[in-house]
Amino acid sequence: MNKNILEEILIKVKTNSISVDEGIELALKEEKGFDDLGFAKIDYDRERRVGYPEVIYCEGKTSVQIRDIVQNMLIRKEKFNILGTRAKKEDYVEVLKICKEAKYDEISRTITINRNIQKTESFIAIVTAGTSDIKVAEEAAITCEIFGNKVERVYDVGVAGIHRLFNKLELIRQAKVIIVIAGMEGALVSVIGGLVNKPIIAVPTSIGYGTNFNGITPLLTMLNSCSSGITVVNIDNGFGAAYSASMINKL
Structure with missing residues (x-):
C-alpha cells in the first residue's frame, strides 16, 4: 500500500x-488496488504503477455507468484530472449532474475534469494533413494537455499544398515529439520524417475515398515509410498517440 x-x-x-x-x-x-462497481473495476493504483491515472473509454458504456465511474474517481482522485474519450453529448449531460467542472468537446468527443494541470516547458506538435483529420487530432491534443503537456497545433498542411507545411516547419522542429495525423494515402508522415530530427508518432485516419479502406491504406503507407524515427499507432487512435507522446515529452 x-x-x-x-x-x-x-x-x-x-x-x-x-x-x-x-x-x-x-x-x-x-x-x-481497485474499486469494484459490479460493471467495472476502477484501477486507482494505475497512476502509481505507470505514471498516468486510468482513462474512461466511454464508447460501449451507458451514460449512467460513465457517471458512476466518474463519481468514484472524483472521490478517489480529488486532486487529479479525469479524462473520458469517445463520449457522447448525453454522457456529458449525465456527468454534469455530479460535477459542474466537467467540460465536453464535441470535436474530440472528450469529457474532461481539469483540477491540477501544470504544463511542461517543452511541447508536443500535433500536425494534420487535412481539416477532416482534426477530430482525431483534438482527441490527441486534449489528452496531451490533460496529461500536463504544452501543445502546438499545426492543422491542414498536407502534401496537396506542401508549401503550407514549410511555413510551419521551424515551429514543428522545435517540438520534443511530433504527432502526425493523416488520412487519404498518409504521405505527410514520410515527408515530415525526412525533415526533422525528433521522434514522430504517426496516426492513420479513416478519412478518404474507397481505396482508403477506412484507414488501412494510410496505415500501410506509414508502416512502410522509408523515413526513419516513425512509430505508428492504430487507425484514428489519437489517444494512443498522445499517451506515448506525453511519456516521451516528460522524459
Whole structure:
C-alpha cells in the first residue's frame, strides 16, 4: 500500500474524521488496488504503477455507468484530472449532474475534469494533413494537455499544398515529439520524417475515398515509410498517440 495514502487514513481516524471501522475498510480497499462497481473495476493504483491515472473509454458504456465511474474517481482522485474519450453529448449531460467542472468537446468527443494541470516547458506538435483529420487530432491534443503537456497545433498542411507545411516547419522542429495525423494515402508522415530530427508518432485516419479502406491504406503507407524515427499507432487512435507522446515529452 502507498505510504502517503495509509498516513492520510490514519490521520483521519486520529482526528475522528472517520471511524476505526471506516479506516479499516479504506485500508483494505487500498490494499486491493481497485474499486469494484459490479460493471467495472476502477484501477486507482494505475497512476502509481505507470505514471498516468486510468482513462474512461466511454464508447460501449451507458451514460449512467460513465457517471458512476466518474463519481468514484472524483472521490478517489480529488486532486487529479479525469479524462473520458469517445463520449457522447448525453454522457456529458449525465456527468454534469455530479460535477459542474466537467467540460465536453464535441470535436474530440472528450469529457474532461481539469483540477491540477501544470504544463511542461517543452511541447508536443500535433500536425494534420487535412481539416477532416482534426477530430482525431483534438482527441490527441486534449489528452496531451490533460496529461500536463504544452501543445502546438499545426492543422491542414498536407502534401496537396506542401508549401503550407514549410511555413510551419521551424515551429514543428522545435517540438520534443511530433504527432502526425493523416488520412487519404498518409504521405505527410514520410515527408515530415525526412525533415526533422525528433521522434514522430504517426496516426492513420479513416478519412478518404474507397481505396482508403477506412484507414488501412494510410496505415500501410506509414508502416512502410522509408523515413526513419516513425512509430505508428492504430487507425484514428489519437489517444494512443498522445499517451506515448506525453511519456516521451516528460522524459
